[in-house]
Amino acid sequence: xADGYPFEQTGVNLSPSGLSTTKTTLSAVGLTPAFTxxxxxxxxxxxxxxxxxxxxxxxxxxxxxxxxxxxxxGYADLQSLPESFPLxxxxxxxxxxxxxxAYTAGNLVTRFSA
Numbered sequence: 676x677a678d679g680y681p682f683e684q685t686g687v688n689l690s691p692s693g694l695s696t697t698k699t700t701l702s703a704v705g706l707t708p709a710f711t712x713x714x715x716x717x718x719x720x721x722x723x724x725x726x727x728x729x730x731x732x733x734x735x736x737x738x739x740x741x742x743x744x745x746x747x748x749g750y751a752d753l754q755s756l757p758e759s760f761p762l763x764x765x766x767x768x769x770x771x772x773x774x775x776x777a778y779t780a781g782n783l784v785t786r787f788s789a
Contacts, residue, residue: 728781
């Protein structure tokens with residue numbers, strides 16, 4: 676794609692998804708609530724560490740019928756992306772969450788929306 680994102684943004688004209696936005700502030704090691712996007716439809720992912728944030732986190736995903744959460748994007752990968760970026764999941768029922776794996780200081784604000 677010309678803009679480097681996983682879907683073509685030109686001409687996208689979607690009606691509201693009906694999904695609720697999930698916004699969470701983490702200030703200790705822990706997990707956000709799971710977000711399950713609509714398969715084939717772009718959704719937004721955001722991560723905003725506070726200026727004094729010290730820790731590591733990752734974006735994880737889980738497939739239907741599988742109890743395991745897999746790393747979708749590790750901390751190093753996320754540092755090279757903007758604070759907000761679009762993804763598109765092609766498989767029905769896949770869930771995403773943020774995992775704050777190590778924490779020293781500050782807050783991490785996360786968001787999913789569609």
